Amino acid sequence: GTRCTKMDQMVSNFPSLIQKISIGTSIEGRTIWCMKISDNVATDDTDEPEVLYLGLQHAREAITGTSLIFFAQYLLQNYAGNAAVRELVDHREIYIVPCVNPDGYYFNEANNPSGGGMQRKNRRNIGSDVTGQKGVDLNRNYGSDWADCAGASSACGSSGTSNETYWGASAFSEPETQAIRNLCYARNFVAAFDQHCSGPYYSLPFGRRSYHSMNTADRNFYTAVPALMGKYNGHRAGDSYATVQYEVAGGAKDWWLLGDIETYPGEPNKKGKIYGMTGEAGGGGFWAPSSQIIELCKNLCFQNMQLAFSVGSYVDVQDLNDIALSSAGPSMGFSIKRLGLGDQPVTVSIIPLQNIQTVGTPVTINALPQYGDTYAGAIPVTLHPSLGNGQQIKFAWKVETGGITIYDTVTKIYNPVTVFSDAMESGLVTANWNVSGGWNYTTSAFNAGTRSLTESPVGNYSANDTRIAAYKNSFDLSNATAAYISFWSRHRAENFRDLLRIQVSTNSTDGMNGSWTNLSGRHTVQETNSTNQGRLGGQPALTGIRETWTKEVIEIPASFYNSNQVWFRFEFTSDGTAANDFENDLDDGFYIDDFKIVKSTVPLITLPVKFISFTGSLLPDETIQLKWEAETDAEHDYFEIEKSATGGGFVSINRRISIPPYRIIDETP
Ligand SMILES: [Ca+2]
Ligand SMILES: [Ca+2]
Ligand SMILES: [Ca+2]
Ligand SMILES: [Ca+2]
Ligand SMILES: [Zn+2]
Incomplete structure (x- = not known):
């Protein structure tokens, strides 16, 4: 109930960014809702890569639905003030089904109103009357390797109707899995993510490891992107057996990658290849204690954003020059590597921040055709002519691709x-x-x-x-x-x-x-x-x-x-x-x-920015809001906000372009 109220609030507060769409009806007749988040949300912009997130296939894994509502709210509330969020929402179509299994969730809510309910499956009237034993395990009901658990444990899937992993009468026998299947047929999802809990893992294809093998490009995607997604939540990635220690048949992730692949775009009742994965979540048990909910939601929010970046054109950038500069007119080297599933032109430029006099023209790379392809290039700069030995040079690599901008701030020292x-x-x-x-x-x-x-x-x-x-x-x-x-x-x-x-x-x-x-x-x-x-x-x-x-x-x-x-x-x-x-x-x-x-060993020249005020305040969600006013010169492009608990070893919190008002949120103070 709370989730639908939240969805309605979001739709009424941000009507141009979010739609609430019915994608089907559960076996007990409840609507299965999907949120679409994008700019011009009523328009199907075919240039914008699509990504899908599922929560609560398993009804007792409570944080999975909560974290997706949090993710949606985060995107909407930060759209106006956070450039990275705005670029993501403007250049992706983000579909979120926070509750695939509403009947199971309502059953838990009715029987255990303060949490702890153990209904996992949907509420098909099959199986024993013991609480939690009725129904079909939706994440064993998809059409790849369905009901094929030869040689595996019962966690893989079971024909026993009272078993927690009962796979159903046939593949896609359940209205809930049919709703997801039909949504995937109708859309063009590039990647899809199925949120479960608990345990800090990304459980990747394949559920049945001995039945399939993965090509090198796919292996590279499934290595690089889960590693980025898990940067702050400590998740480890591997196939089902490597992570949760049992095999899975008929799970969503394998059907996304392998199932019903179209032979031409738009073929009826077919879909493209969708890079699917299952996420577990950290914390303890199916019903995370309330003290962990905000932290888990933040961790999963970062993960979800990383996946959304990765469905389009997205790259890693590396600064190549030595930290010690010895020339007054150096050529600044960079390399980029394709990390995303899309391939749009990439433009690399330099934003001078300190002691740089002139900057050469941007470099555009038209294509990185294969996943993981790299390109190395350089942009010449000239340093400030009176620069003394030991002075710092600062600039930022600005990398733009498919509407997404990636910054990398670099410090060098002249003849240190x-x-x-x-x-x-x-x-x-x-x-x-x-x-x-x-x-x-x-x-x-x-x-x-x-x-x-x-x-x-x-x-x-x-x-x-x-x-x-x-x-x-x-x-x-x-x-x-x-x-x-x-x-x-x-x-x-x-x-x-x-x-x-x-x-x-x-x-x-x-x-x-x-x-x-x-x-x-x-x-x-x-x-x-x-x-x-x-x-x-x-x-x-x-x-x-x-x-x-x-x-x-x-x-x-x-x-x-x-x-x-x-x-x-x-x-x-x-x-x-x-x-x-x-x-x-x-x-x-x-x-x-x-x-x-x-x-x-020389006194350092400081930045040409004069701060007028700087304030920080603790917000109710335990984040910190920083606001400042400053006079900047015309050469100034953005502020890099860094923090340290010790007065040294600063790490970046965020970047803010140089258009007032200057305001950022530290999500993890
Ligand atoms: Ca759009
Ligand atoms: Ca070694
Ligand atoms: Ca170890
Ligand atoms: Ca070496
Ligand atoms: Zn689960």
Whole structure:
């Protein structure tokens, strides 16, 4: 009931952005509602890629419906003030069915009004009268591998009508699955997401792993995109068995990818290939405690946005130049890699932010035909003519494709002092690093040259590992005005469980002993463990899967600039393996290349922006609203808002283009 009220409120508050559409009727006669969110929502804009989200196929998995209502509200309420949300809503058609199984949900509501009801299936009048045993499991009723559970456990699916996974009398026997099927026939979904709970996983095709194999391009999509979606919720991705530890037949995700594929566009009762996946959700049990609801909704909101970006043209951008600039007229290199399922032209430009005099023309890449294709290019700039050694240069890569804009802010230093650098190309690892636990140079992966540094040179790391690589000399930051660590990394590690900490110390004598501070960089995450069951503990680390070489840049906090004996190290740690947890508990680990520590020792020129006011306020949903007023010059394009709990190691919260009023929300203060 509450959900329908919320939907009606959203429709009346944002009538040009959201429609509520009936897609069918449940077995007990309730309407199955779908929300469509897009600009000009009444118009079917065939240029805008379509994405589908389902909640409450399983009626007791309460957060699944709640999180999709939250997602819809987030898109609508932030449309006016958040450029990324606005671009997404303007250039996608987002379909959300928050409650596929209204009868089961109402049954739980009627019998357990304060939560905890155990009805999972729909309410077809079949099966025993014991509470929770009637009905058909909707997510075993789809048409791929339906009722084919040979050699698998009963969680795969069951012919027993009272079983929780009863697959129904025939594929698509149920009006609820028919409604989803017909919606998919009628639309052109590129990807679809089926939200379940609980457990921090993305359960990918295939439900029956021995029956199907995946081509390389699809495998690359199903590796890169779930890794992005899980950046802040600690989800780990794999097929059904790898994640939830049982196989599934007749699930939505497999039918989306494999079922009823049309041979020509618009063929009746057929659909295109839809990149389907199942998401579980963190937190405990089917009915998350109220203390977890907001956090879970935020985590799932980020995930849902990442999937929506990925159904259209969407790319990763990497800044290629060294952090130390030695030329007054450098050519700034970039590479882009296709991450999205669409392929529109990509335009790359540079927004000068500090100490840049002129910028060359933007570069347009017309096509990246295959998933994962890359393109490397460069844009020349000239630096401010009187720029002194040690001064900072700041700019942003602005990457526009299919109506989506991606920014990447870059800091460089003009002729800094190089404290230490290692391209990992020559000699023994012990010439530069004090190592424990197996770190060594390797030829099996590299960003440049032929070698990199890795914590597990032979195969996977082990459980309960601690492996350290420390730069073998301390260094002097007592005269520093800025100091940065820069390196490239590529990694496969169990998300939020197996971690690479980037650490500095001022009281070590060998890089091993002493007390250490974890630094945050561009790609580190530092969530708490409240719903993801991970090991981050609110401290920054690199973790998860990133198979593309990625530049990490870390600002050493100013609190270290009073020490002439600073130590640096990488600390890799893994959790213990757990039964019934995750198949890829152990993985290949981290590769590090082109490592450099630089510092500046001159007084730094500051940005040409004068702040008039700056205020922060705590909103009822536990987010922080920041507002400010400023005088900016004409060259100024946007504000990058960064935060830190310690006065150093700032991480980006958001960006705001330079059109007042300046206002952003920190979703995770
Ligand atoms: Ca539209
Ligand atoms: Ca190298
Ligand atoms: Ca592990
Ligand atoms: Ca390895
Ligand atoms: Zn479920």
